[in-house]
Amino acid sequence: MRASIIACALLGYSAVAGAAGTPVGTVIENTASVTFDLAGAPTTVLTNTTSLTVVERIDVVVTLLSPQILVAASDTSRALLFRVSNTGNGTEVYTLTIDNILGSDDFDPIAAVPAIYFDTDASGDFNVGDQPYTPGVNDPNLAADASIDVFLVNDIPAAVVSGNIGRSQLTATSATGTGVPGTLFAGQGDGNVDAVIGSTGGEALEFGEYLVADVQINAVKAQAVADPFGGNEPVPGATITYTITVDVVGAGTATASVFNDLIPTFTTYVPNSLTLNAASLTDALGDDAGEFDTSVVPTIVVRLGDLTAAGGTQTVVFQVTID
């Protein structure tokens, strides 16, 4: 029987390859074996052993996590969220920069001071717990496959109009260096092995967008009829319940919003039937947010005040009877 000895590829140390690839410093040794028969006698010879050392590949990717952000003129501290990922196979430090002077947009957001923050509390929202980035002081140091979430924080200029788009761009740059793929930084990888620039060039950038969207108020009126006989016929004596829902979309605030609704002809307002968000309002003028004003023509008036999208739906309900 012919002896068959198989040499195994030896790894310098155990290495688990992640998405970023085989870790820096892994040594791949290789020995081939050759078996043969000489005059019927089985023989095995081994080749020399070759050795390959895995060096550092420098790569980085920036992705935008925020949707398009709706803003209003003169808004302050509006944040865009990005993710910086080390797609290389070694540990790498990156410097971060913001650029708002970009083409293909309508306005330049004004970078806040400071303008770059880490999502320290991992909430995805920009808030007081988030630490500002200071170049050279807390540059992100990412292990292979690791990532960090970063905010760009900007103010919106006063001179913008609804529909304008402004872009803000984050750039992450490898501290070891950048260059065309294959550029060598001898001895500058992890553990002083060589570092080589990968397909991303060692630098990545991505922009996010602000869209100026003036506040818009949408009101929807619904009616329900109840006749005196337990049905829904609009006959004299029937009661109509009107429900008006007011929604706000877009950015900014609709200040001192007032809802007015004329009582239809051939109907009569049902006294004390007016509610705002299920809370009763008196018919009298000026004592609360709403009234039944008969000074000119019979009109329902509700002062909704300052409305924002975040404030949610406002619901006004009142009743009339058919004359």
Add this chain to the structure above:
Amino acid sequence: MSAFTEKLLARAMAFAALFVLFASDIALAQGKGHLEVTTIVQKEILVENEDGDSEKQLVVAETVIPGERVVYTIVFENVGDAAAENVVITNPISESLTYVAGSASNDSMKVEFSVDDGKTFGLASELRMVDNGIERPATTNDYTHVRWVMQNELEVGAKGSASFAAVLQ
């Protein structure tokens, strides 16, 4: 000559002797039996030629980065005085490397692969893997070894080579 220098000289000679011994060990290992076999690993690099154009060139590889392709070549020669029969060349494929499909093809040798750490071998089209009880065809990712089975005997003085390419994960 001082005692110190003598000592130094003796030490230097001992080191030289050790080196010679080491070197001859390698020669012995490679030339053992009647086949001389060596292996090299290379990679393609782009170099600028005289016209300023970039050209691909295979160079001996010592370092590699993820995504890079390397080529292993095993060179053999019958340096004995009798023909070698049933020549089989076996090379492991490191788990950090993925075999490049078709790269081991050879005119005079049958190419087989192992997916079970070299216990059994088969043609690429025949190999199966079992994942969670479900059988599937093996992929290049599963290969643990490649081997070349020579169809004819290797005559005295005859030489040849086998090679394959792999990409670092």
